[in-house]
Amino acid sequence: MTTEQRVRQAALELFAARGFHGTGIRDLAVSAGLSSATLYHYMGTKEDLLVAIMRESLTRLNRAAARIAETEDAQDRLAKLVALHVMTHAVQQLETRVVDNEMRALSPQPRKEILKLRDEYEAFWQQAIENGCAQRRFHTNAPGVARLALLEMCGGISRWYSPDGPLSLDDIVLHYIDMALGMLHAQPEPGQRVVNEVAGLIAEIWPQ
Amino acid sequence: MTTEQRVRQAALELFAARGFHGTGIRDLAVSAGLSSATLYHYMGTKEDLLVAIMRESLTRLNRAAARIAETEDAQDRLAKLVALHVMTHAVQQLETRVVDNEMRALSPQPRKEILKLRDEYEAFWQQAIENGCAQRRFHTNAPGVARLALLEMCGGISRWYSPDGPLSLDDIVLHYIDMALGMLHAQPEPGQRVVNEVAGLIAEIWPQ
Amino acid sequence: MTTEQRVRQAALELFAARGFHGTGIRDLAVSAGLSSATLYHYMGTKEDLLVAIMRESLTRLNRAAARIAETEDAQDRLAKLVALHVMTHAVQQLETRVVDNEMRALSPQPRKEILKLRDEYEAFWQQAIENGCAQRRFHTNAPGVARLALLEMCGGISRWYSPDGPLSLDDIVLHYIDMALGMLHAQPEPGQRVVNEVAGLIAEIWPQ
Amino acid sequence: MTTEQRVRQAALELFAARGFHGTGIRDLAVSAGLSSATLYHYMGTKEDLLVAIMRESLTRLNRAAARIAETEDAQDRLAKLVALHVMTHAVQQLETRVVDNEMRALSPQPRKEILKLRDEYEAFWQQAIENGCAQRRFHTNAPGVARLALLEMCGGISRWYSPDGPLSLDDIVLHYIDMALGMLHAQPEPGQRVVNEVAGLIAEIWPQ
DNA sequence: CATGAATGAGTCTTCATTCAT
DNA sequence: GATGAATGAAGACTCATTCAT
Numbered sequence: 001m002t003t004e005q006r007v008r009q010a011a012l013e014l015f016a017a018r019g020f021h022g023t024g025i026r027d028l029a030v031s032a033g034l035s036s037a038t039l040y041h042y043m044g045t046k047e048d049l050l051v052a053i054m055r056e057s058l059t060r061l062n063r064a065a066a067r068i069a070e071t072e073d074a075q076d077r078l079a080k081l082v083a084l085h086v087m088t089h090a091v092q093q094l095e096t097r098v099v100d101n102e103m104r105a106l107s108p109q110p111r112k113e114i115l116k117l118r119d120e121y122e123a124f125w126q127q128a129i130e131n132g133c134a135q136r137r138f139h140t141n142a143p144g145v146a147r148l149a150l151l152e153m154c155g156g157i158s159r160w161y162s163p164d165g166p167l168s169l170d171d172i173v174l175h176y177i178d179m180a181l182g183m184l185h186a187q188p189e190p191g192q193r194v195v196n197e198v199a200g201l202i203a204e205i206w207p208q
Numbered sequence: 209m210t211t212e213q214r215v216r217q218a219a220l221e222l223f224a225a226r227g228f229h230g231t232g233i234r235d236l237a238v239s240a241g242l243s244s245a246t247l248y249h250y251m252g253t254k255e256d257l258l259v260a261i262m263r264e265s266l267t268r269l270n271r272a273a274a275r276i277a278e279t280e281d282a283q284d285r286l287a288k289l290v291a292l293h294v295m296t297h298a299v300q301q302l303e304t305r306v307v308d309n310e311m312r313a314l315s316p317q318p319r320k321e322i323l324k325l326r327d328e329y330e331a332f333w334q335q336a337i338e339n340g341c342a343q344r345r346f347h348t349n350a351p352g353v354a355r356l357a358l359l360e361m362c363g364g365i366s367r368w369y370s371p372d373g374p375l376s377l378d379d380i381v382l383h384y385i386d387m388a389l390g391m392l393h394a395q396p397e398p399g400q401r402v403v404n405e406v407a408g409l410i411a412e413i414w415p416q
Numbered sequence: 417m418t419t420e421q422r423v424r425q426a427a428l429e430l431f432a433a434r435g436f437h438g439t440g441i442r443d444l445a446v447s448a449g450l451s452s453a454t455l456y457h458y459m460g461t462k463e464d465l466l467v468a469i470m471r472e473s474l475t476r477l478n479r480a481a482a483r484i485a486e487t488e489d490a491q492d493r494l495a496k497l498v499a500l501h502v503m504t505h506a507v508q509q510l511e512t513r514v515v516d517n518e519m520r521a522l523s524p525q526p527r528k529e530i531l532k533l534r535d536e537y538e539a540f541w542q543q544a545i546e547n548g549c550a551q552r553r554f555h556t557n558a559p560g561v562a563r564l565a566l567l568e569m570c571g572g573i574s575r576w577y578s579p580d581g582p583l584s585l586d587d588i589v590l591h592y593i594d595m596a597l598g599m600l601h602a603q604p605e606p607g608q609r610v611v612n613e614v615a616g617l618i619a620e621i622w623p624q
Numbered sequence: 625m626t627t628e629q630r631v632r633q634a635a636l637e638l639f640a641a642r643g644f645h646g647t648g649i650r651d652l653a654v655s656a657g658l659s660s661a662t663l664y665h666y667m668g669t670k671e672d673l674l675v676a677i678m679r680e681s682l683t684r685l686n687r688a689a690a691r692i693a694e695t696e697d698a699q700d701r702l703a704k705l706v707a708l709h710v711m712t713h714a715v716q717q718l719e720t721r722v723v724d725n726e727m728r729a730l731s732p733q734p735r736k737e738i739l740k741l742r743d744e745y746e747a748f749w750q751q752a753i754e755n756g757c758a759q760r761r762f763h764t765n766a767p768g769v770a771r772l773a774l775l776e777m778c779g780g781i782s783r784w785y786s787p788d789g790p791l792s793l794d795d796i797v798l799h800y801i802d803m804a805l806g807m808l809h810a811q812p813e814p815g816q817r818v819v820n821e822v823a824g825l826i827a828e829i830w831p832q
Numbered sequence: 833c834a835t836g837a838a839t840g841a842g843t844c845t846t847c848a849t850t851c852a853t
Numbered sequence: 854g855a856t857g858a859a860t861g862a863a864g865a866c867t868c869a870t871t872c873a874t
Contacts, residue, residue, distance in 0.1 A: 018312060021229035025865055038838050046865070101309060104226060142375060145383050148368055149361045156360025167350060175353050179391040233848055245856050434728060437645035441844055454859050517725060520642060558791060561799050564784055565777045572776025583766060591769050595807040649869055661835050670869070842868060
């Protein structure tokens with residue numbers, strides 16, 4: 001692991017655990033094993049670090065979502081988005097927590113950029129839901145509310161998931177798919193196939 | 209409004225908007241219309257302010273949840289919890305955002321107290337779900353996961369609800385009840401009655 | 417002397433002696449007898465301090481020059497400007513050194529303001545010179561060059577004048593008037609009357 | 625241009641524009657097109673750079689002044705000094721600005737050396753003035769004041785001269801000679817001959 | 833010859849808090 | 854009750870300089 005990566009990792013852990021404003025430059029330095037002056041060889045400002053983390057996380061998410069958007073079957077498509085969201089929020093827990101909680105710490109310009117990425121991502125969900133409604137596979141009077149509810153529900157896992165828990169991640173994802181389809185009054189869906197497929201996609205986009 | 213309430217209100221707004229660490233004592237003073245020295249006549253430390261906000265919010269929530277826990281019918285009970293959670297997160301938006309986001313800013317001792325209150329509240333949900341499963345009104349293999357998913361889903365509204373939006377709060381709550389019951393594969397439920405009842409309860413516990 | 421004035425005085429002395437960039441906040445604090453945190457009760461930023469010093473000095477200078485501009489006789493008028501410039505640069509040595517040397521330390525916005533004040537002042541000189549040329553009392557082919565040369569010559573005194581020197585300030589001023597008129601090939605001028613008059617004006621505008 | 629010269633040039637430009645304390649090592653590195661570590665192959669400390677610039681400028685000036693000091697005719701001699709001072713301050717603008725403004729940035733030891741050089745230079749002026757007074761070609765009661773005034777007046781050109789201005793440098797120098805002789809109540813002097821002579825001298829001492 | 837890495841001391845400024853008045 | 858004054862510690866960040874490679 002390069003020093004730059006160690007700095008990034010330290011930022012990731014601390015921003016996730018204490019928040020951007022709760023993390024001092026010295027905390028970062030200690031956590032990366034550097035003096036606080038040396039830190040500045042490997043980063044721009046503290047905010048740059050935050051932006052980089054968010055940008056990368058959202059960019060990858062969007063790349064995956066774009067691939068999923070090609071799925072024809074409406075139920076499959078939503079199930080895949082659920083699997084993607086749940087699995088990344090479980091496994092990329094730190095990144096997603098930072099993305100979800102620290103937006104307000106951004107100054108106007110980077111905030112604009114990051115918000116755009118997030119809106120892009122949410123658009124994939126909105127389209128998937130509306131598409132399913134149009135095909136009469138989903139039933140809801142308020143697709144916008146459903147989108148928000150789904151995203152919150154599926155993203156929440158980043159706050160509690162642990163690989164040491166009693167349920168396997170696959171099982172959890174299957175539950176979430178089940179709940180999500182239930183929320184939209186769609187037909188239940190076996191799901192394991194979807195999970196496998198998305199797991200492959202994730203492995204491709206978040207290598208190693 | 210007493211000066212103390214003004215201070216509390218200022219803290220509420222700023223902690224919700226910028227986070228605990230993102231809010232300075234001077235910001236509070238300006239927002240409350242006081243000098244920062246005077247502020248200390250009406251509060252203890254900055255953290256005390258945070259604890260007080262969280263404690264009050266969770267205590268009231270628990271009081272309401274305890275009343276709802278008396279409801280016999282399992283579907284009614286869950287629907288009421290959903291209504292309570294959604295409505296408070298919509299209307300007491302600032303308080304709930306602070307409770308949900310700033311826990312990590314607490315130092316160990318107060319954190320323990322607040323976590324206990326939150327666990328208490330979550331227990332009402334866990335019991336309601338398990339009770340419904342036992343009565344075969346809900347169907348899920350992972351009630352714990354369902355609880356977490358439900359809470360995240362219903363609480364997320366604090367991040368986007370505005371009274372000026374296109375949907376009335378009642379409508380939104382009905383949607384959430386519908387989605388929640390769908391998630392648990394329960395029978396759909398008309399719901400408006402439940403909404404009215406919980407609205408009354410809320411009016412009683414959060415007076416005015 | 418109020419604390420605020422002590423801070424101002426410290427800034428004046430240090431900026432004059434070491435320059436803006438050569439003066440640290442700690443130097444200011446030590447010199448004012450305060451901790452560097454306390455310093456910030458009495459000032460904005462370090463630059464604010466610089467701007468305030470410059471603004472006041474130039475504003476007063478302009479007020480005095482405006483009064484002198486009413487003088488009808490061309491030679492009198494120029495002699496008075498010389499007396500004003502020399503005397504202030506001798507007695508308000510620190511202020512004028514700061515004004516003359518630290519302009520480049522200003523950031524764009526305040527620089528604009530201060531430059532405007534300085535241009536205003538130089539305009540009084542330009543008019544006085546051109547007026548004398550028009551009346552055929554002064555003889556020069558390049559009034560602009562003369563203005564610049566006069567200002568530099570008369571302002572340079574701030575770099576070496578000391579009240580303990582062998583010549584009285586009045587004598588020095590008389591010499592300067594003599595040299596200035598010589599430069600412009602004007603009739604020599606007794607001058608003491610002018611010096612007295614300007615001394616009165618200065619006492620009025622820089623009270624005490 | 626060797627790398628060392630590029631470093632020197634960068635220092636010259638930056639010290640002149642922003643002052644010694646306003647110029648960082650990194651600024652120098654960027655301006656010289658080197659990394660800040662490489663910079664140290666071509667220089668000692670930042671202060672060494674400043675001293676070298678000052679020393680060279682003053683040494684050359686003294687060499688030229690020494691040659692001029694051989695001039696017999698008092699008026700010629702002063703006119704040549706004026707021409708030398710004005711022309712170098714116009715053409716070697718950056719060097720002379722640094723010499724005139726950054727003396728205070730020197731630490732005691734180098735300051736002593738540089739001050740000695742400057743005093744040496746001023747002595748040529750003092751002698752020229754006193755010589756002219758003794759010969760009754762100049763008339764002033766305070767030759768010391770006249771020297772200071774002359775030097776400030778003639779040196780000020782470094783703050784505003786540009787080869788793109790409306791007047792040729794020769795014309796400006798002629799004006800300055802005229803003003804200088806006027807200040808000393810000497811006979812006017814045609815001057816162009818003097819200018820040409822000094823221009824030759826300068827070309828010899830500041831080659832290229 | 834060149835530089836990435838490193839740093840202790842420094843930069844200006846703000847922090848939460850106390851206290852005498 | 855209210856506040857101006859005060860501060861040690863900390864905030865993010867830059868400084869001039871060294872050195873191993």
